[in-house]
Amino acid sequence: MVISCPTTGRGAPDCLADLQPGERATVVTLDGEPRLLQRLCALGIRPGQTIRLLRQAAWGGPLHLRVGMTELMLRRQDARHISIAPLS
Amino acid sequence: MAHHGHGVTATADARVAFLGMPNTGKSTLFSALSGHHAHIGNWPGLTVDLMAATVQWEGQTVELVDLPGLYDLRGLSEDEAVVRRFLETTPLQLLVVVLNASQVDRQLRLALQVKALGLPVVVALNMADEAGRFGVKVDCKRLTRTLGVPVLPISAKHRRGLVALRQELKEATGRDRPALTPPRSVVDCLPEEDDALPAALASVLRQSVELPGEWQDRLSRRLDRVLLHPWLGLPLFFLAMALMFQAVYAIGAPIQEQLTTTLDGFGSGVLRPALGWLPEFWRHFVVDGLYQGIGTVAAFLPVIFLFFLAMGVVEDSGYLSRSAFLMDALMERLGLDGRSFVLSLMGFGCNVPAILGTRVMRSRGLRLLTMLIIPFSLCSARLNVFLFMAGALFSPRSAGVVVFSLYVISFGAALLTALLFRHRYAGKEPLLLELPPYRLPTLRQVFGRAWAEVRHFWIFARRFIVIGVVAVWWLNNLPVGVQPASAASLSGQLGQLLQAVLAPIGLDPQLSVALVFGFLAKEVVLGGLAVIYNQADPNLLGTLLAQKLHWTQAYSFLLFTLLYTPCLSTVAVLRQESRSNRFTALSVGWSLVLAWVASFVFYQGTRLLGLGG
Numbered sequence: 150m151v152i153s154c155p156t157t158g159r160g161a162p163d164c165l166a167d168l169q170p171g172e173r174a175t176v177v178t179l180d181g182e183p184r185l186l187q188r189l190c191a192l193g194i195r196p197g198q199t200i201r202l203l204r205q206a207a208w209g210g211p212l213h214l215r216v217g218m219t220e221l222m223l224r225r226q227d228a229r230h231i232s233i234a235p236l237s
Numbered sequence: 238m239a240h241h242g243h244g245v246t247a248t249a250d251a252r253v254a255f256l257g258m259p260n261t262g263k264s265t266l267f268s269a270l271s272g273h274h275a276h277i278g279n280w281p282g283l284t285v286d287l288m289a290a291t292v293q294w295e296g297q298t299v300e301l302v303d304l305p306g307l308y309d310l311r312g313l314s315e316d317e318a319v320v321r322r323f324l325e326t327t328p329l330q331l332l333v334v335v336l337n338a339s340q341v342d343r344q345l346r347l348a349l350q351v352k353a354l355g356l357p358v359v360v361a362l363n364m365a366d367e368a369g370r371f372g373v374k375v376d377c378k379r380l381t382r383t384l385g386v387p388v389l390p391i392s393a394k395h396r397r398g399l400v401a402l403r404q405e406l407k408e409a410t411g412r413d414r415p416a417l418t419p420p421r422s423v424v425d426c427l428p429e430e431d432d433a434l435p436a437a438l439a440s441v442l443r444q445s446v447e448l449p450g451e452w453q454d455r456l457s458r459r460l461d462r463v464l465l466h467p468w469l470g471l472p473l474f475f476l477a478m479a480l481m482f483q484a485v486y487a488i489g490a491p492i493q494e495q496l497t498t499t500l501d502g503f504g505s506g507v508l509r510p511a512l513g514w515l516p517e518f519w520r521h522f523v524v525d526g527l528y529q530g531i532g533t534v535a536a537f538l539p540v541i542f543l544f545f546l547a548m549g550v551v552e553d554s555g556y557l558s559r560s561a562f563l564m565d566a567l568m569e570r571l572g573l574d575g576r577s578f579v580l581s582l583m584g585f586g587c588n589v590p591a592i593l594g595t596r597v598m599r600s601r602g603l604r605l606l607t608m609l610i611i612p613f614s615l616c617s618a619r620l621n622v623f624l625f626m627a628g629a630l631f632s633p634r635s636a637g638v639v640v641f642s643l644y645v646i647s648f649g650a651a652l653l654t655a656l657l658f659r660h661r662y663a664g665k666e667p668l669l670l671e672l673p674p675y676r677l678p679t680l681r682q683v684f685g686r687a688w689a690e691v692r693h694f695w696i697f698a699r700r701f702i703v704i705g706v707v708a709v710w711w712l713n714n715l716p717v718g719v720q721p722a723s724a725a726s727l728s729g730q731l732g733q734l735l736q737a738v739l740a741p742i743g744l745d746p747q748l749s750v751a752l753v754f755g756f757l758a759k760e761v762v763l764g765g766l767a768v769i770y771n772q773a774d775p776n777l778l779g780t781l782l783a784q785k786l787h788w789t790q791a792y793s794f795l796l797f798t799l800l801y802t803p804c805l806s807t808v809a810v811l812r813q814e815s816r817s818n819r820f821t822a823l824s825v826g827w828s829l830v831l832a833w834v835a836s837f838v839f840y841q842g843t844r845l846l847g848l849g850g
Binding site for chain 1: 258309311314340371448457461465468471562563567667669672
């Protein structure tokens with residue numbers, strides 16, 4: 150299952166797991182199992198939204214993200230399902 | 238008064254349900270409105286218990302129901318299915334949607350979904366004070382107009398805005414208000430996900446909500462910079478846990494001791510004389526069996542209360558989800574998450590509240606796996622036995638090593654259990670946790686919750702425990718006239734019978750009987766040994782044990798004590814929380830198998846090495 154952003158004009162997008170702490174990006178597409186997709190959408194991670202990566206936990210641990218007025222943690226393997234377009 | 242096993246209150250004139258996302262303070266609002274009258278009810282057709290309370294409003298009996306937190310009415314989680322089923326089968330006068338005001342940008346989506354059900358709805362915009370601090374401005378009047386349902390700003394934690402909300406609820410539940418269910422199935426009522434809903438949401442937000450450009454919560458950002466620091470985060474976390482742990486048991490242990498002494502004093506000073514008219518055998522049963530057994534469990538209550546105070550502070554302050562963030566790299570590999578770790582750590586004080594604490598996890602698989610590992614945490618009751626036996630049977634220098642080795646084995650058993658069972662209880666839900674802003678918990682909140690937990694434990698566990706206490710007492714005292722727990726008693730005979738399995742791990746009939754006692758609670762193991770060896774003085778008992786037992790036998794006994802079923806209270810809460818006899822049996826069975834195998838390997842191994850006695 151894939152949910153994509155209707156307005157993507159860029160080339161091949163990166164995935165959220167590659168973002169560096171402090172960087173911001175726009176969500177382009179989400180894919181993965183429906184359960185994960187639904188939860189991501191409910192917490193505000195949907196195509197077109199801006200995400201900021203606040204930090205990564207040590208030893209390949211989860212990511213600390215901020216989207217809209219919500220901060221959340223997401224495991225890196227789940228972050229691979231989110232493709233993004235970095236913002237400067 | 239709390240009740241169990243009853244569901245829908247047949248006599249209620251009206252019913253109101255509370256619905257909202259996790260972390261919106263929905264349950265805080267629920268308890269603020271219902272007072273201390275909440276009970277846990279089984280609802281027909283639902284797989285989980287719901288909190289419900291009845292209140293008297295304007296001469297009407299109104300039932301309030303707290304639904305599980307959910308993100309999406311179309312959601313696929315168990316909780317979301319429960320809410321749908323509840324709404325479809327339970328006619329309601331009113332549905333209260335609780336939203337976190339500072340996250341209104343995404344939470345309004347749920348309100349729009351609920352509105353589409355065609356039920357009377359009131360929106361409670363909770364944490365309105367916090368939203369203002371973060372720069373989120375919500376125009377409630379305009380939101381009421383654009384949404385078409387009443388929107389009320391409140392702060393459940395600080396009890397603001399509750400008068401107006403209660404008034405709204407009273408009006409909605411007045412006489413002759415019809416009770417409604419959605420006209421079609423919940424999913425069929427919902428607006429189109431891709432089209433209608435986002436447009437409606439954007440329009441409502443544009444008209445009545447003002448969002449800040451940047452996050453304004455400087456406090457959380459600063460605290461996170463330290464508490465979630467890549468290198469400092471974990472040491473600080475362990476330090477915080479150690480301090481909390483110390484505090485709970487430094488305060489709790491003396492209270493527990495005092496309570497035990499008081500209860501003992503009452504038993505021998507008041508109860509025994511008052512029961513003088515009973516035959517000796519029955520007086521003995523009531524005082525030394527029933528009363529003392531219940532007293533042993535009652536003495537846990539202060540520690541459970543303190544534990545939940547501490548847990549409440551950790552959870553309500555926002556640190557619990559941070560601990561999940563910190564520990565997740567390790568725990569993910571074990572099929573667990575950071576919260577499991579915090580709870581296992583709590584289990585080192587007492588397993589019972591740690592198991593009750595797993596309620597913070599909504600995924601059943603994760604919860605069961607966590608409940609399976611907690612009983613291996615070396616609790617304070619087991620530590621008592623270990624300190625006594627290590628002191629009596631080992632030199633002062635090796636005693637410390639013995640106790641330390643038991644801690645290591647305790648961790649190892651939990652790890653092994655997680656690795657073995659992680660596929661069976663794999664959490665089906667992705668780990669996507671909110672990291673809420675840091676908040677100062679209120680006293681009322683943490684005290685109220687700790688009190689509710691203690692009451693809940695006591696009400697459920699005591700039935701189970703009374704049965705267990707009575708059973709062990711009969712084993713020790715039948716046939717009539719035997720020396721209690723002697724070879725002629727039923728438990729003595731059981732000890733003989735158990736020799737077939739326990740002799741290979743070095744345990745004689747007396748130690749076997751002590752293990753039967755220990756099933757009740759590890760607190761009674763030492764008392765049990767005193768009865769079995771007929772030696773009440775602890776020092777003399779220690780000397781006697783040292784004469785009778787080889788150190789390999791003693792260590793094998795300690796190993797078994799560490800790993801098998803911690804106590805009847807733990808079994809009771811395992812059953813209560815899992816609601817599965819099979820799971821409870823698996824937990825008890827697995828711990829017995831592991832205990833036996835570990836002791837066997839140790840005892841026979843040392844014999845092979847020529848160290849055995």
